[in-house]
Amino acid sequence: MTNPFLKHVNTKSWEWPVSLVSLLLGVMISLAWINQKTQAERSEQLPPDIRRRYIEGRIDLNELTKLSEEVSRLREENTKLQNAMADNSKQSKVLNESLQEVKMFSGLTDVEGPGLTITLRDSEDESSGMPEDRIIHDGDVLRTVNELWASGAEAIEVNGHRIVMNTSFRCVGPVIHVEGVPIAAPVMVRVIGDTKTLEGAMKLPGGVLDELRSQDPNMVQIDRVTKHRFKAYAGNTVRKYIKLPEAKK
Amino acid sequence: MILLPLLALVIGIVIVPLIGIMPLKGEWARYIAVASIAGVDTVLGGIRAGLEGKFRNDVFFTGFLANVLIAFFIAWLGDRLGIDMYLVAAIVLGSRIFTNLSLIRRWLLTKWQDSRERARREREQASAAASTTANP
Numbered sequence A: 001m002t003n004p005f006l007k008h009v010n011t012k013s014w015e016w017p018v019s020l021v022s023l024l025l026g027v028m029i030s031l032a033w034i035n036q037k038t039q040a041e042r043s044e045q046l047p048p049d050i051r052r053r054y055i056e057g058r059i060d061l062n063e064l065t066k067l068s069e070e071v072s073r074l075r076e077e078n079t080k081l082q083n084a085m086a087d088n089s090k091q092s093k094v095l096n097e098s099l100q101e102v103k104m105f106s107g108l109t110d111v112e113g114p115g116l117t118i119t120l121r122d123s124e125d126e127s128s129g130m131p132e133d134r135i136i137h138d139g140d141v142l143r144t145v146n147e148l149w150a151s152g153a154e155a156i157e158v159n160g161h162r163i164v165m166n167t168s169f170r171c172v173g174p175v176i177h178v179e180g181v182p183i184a185a186p187v188m189v190r191v192i193g194d195t196k197t198l199e200g201a202m203k204l205p206g207g208v209l210d211e212l213r214s215q216d217p218n219m220v221q222i223d224r225v226t227k228h229r230f231k232a233y234a235g236n237t238v239r240k241y242i243k244l245p246e247a248k249k
Numbered sequence B: 001m002i003l004l005p006l007l008a009l010v011i012g013i014v015i016v017p018l019i020g021i022m023p024l025k026g027e028w029a030r031y032i033a034v035a036s037i038a039g040v041d042t043v044l045g046g047i048r049a050g051l052e053g054k055f056r057n058d059v060f061f062t063g064f065l066a067n068v069l070i071a072f073f074i075a076w077l078g079d080r081l082g083i084d085m086y087l088v089a090a091i092v093l094g095s096r097i098f099t100n101l102s103l104i105r106r107w108l109l110t111k112w113q114d115s116r117e118r119a120r121r122e123r124e125q126a127s128a129a130a131s132t133t134a135n136p
Helices: A004-008 A015-032 A036-045 A048-056 A061-086 A090-105 A138-150 A195-202 A210-215 B003-018 B026-052 B057-081 B085-134
Strands: A111-120 A155-158 A169-172 A175-178 A181-183 A187-192 A220-230
Touching: A015 B003, A015 B026, A015 B057, A061 A090, A111 A138, A111 A195, A138 A155, A138 A169, A138 A175, A138 A187, A138 A195, A155 A220, A187 A220, A195 A220, B003 B026, B026 B057, B026 B085, B057 B085
Parallel strands: none
Antiparallel strands: A111 A187, A111 A220, A155 A187, A169 A175, A175 A181
């Protein structure tokens, strides 16, 4: 040892204490590690923006489309089976009719009928207003759908997604999510119902679309359609917490 | 040298699943996570102090305990108050981890260069000595 500085250095004694604490640290890290089991619970505690990124990273869009198709096919088969069962007796026929009615009401069957197509586009006119006023937001779609229900719409579809009672619209960065599936502008809101009433509601001065129209008339386009055909809702219908109350005898 | 603490860290991480303890759930796991960042910082600080020859047992152990508890408490308090205070701990400790690592790196680099330089000198001296003995 010719280095004069190294003479006074205690080179050995620090290793063991540090290693001891390092071992403890390893245990701590291991305890806080996110694994398959604690994943779901931990993600609930993440701040909303991180959680959103985390959840979105896990959605495989192709898989989702495939599974949705599978669900549609199975639901159709289910309807067929119910119909077949109903052929047996009159009683079950009545039952089946009311069942199909309920399914139609809740959006679980394909439906068709007259109505409107409302197309919402981002504005290309860059001369007026703020940039955020020139794009279609989740709120615009949400208010449009709400207004359509209020004016007697019987079935609504947004960019191919059937709107049912628990459909949600969210804004994630530049895209709108319908039930967690991103959709791109232009947003096509298709609706079945009384064409005149619906059109009146959509053109109401001071109505939901008026603001968009005043920004740029090209952002909103309303077309009458004599016959829409909507696919059945293909999302999750499993309910975990709600149960039918027991019937009183 | 530095390998021993690293080895201990790996053993610590591996031993928990091996003896069948599951990772903690819920809020506790999050507080422990913040606390372990504090622990990483302290251990790196300890290694650095050791390399620089300034290591003291009492400072190191109290430092570890205090940092871990403070990080834990900050994260807990933040949750109670509805502020993401754990971010404060994460940012401060994260930047200190960077500082400590860079100092360790510099120390190792200097030592390596130093040993090379010394080896070169010794070779020169040896050859000089050899030449002087060869030509008396």
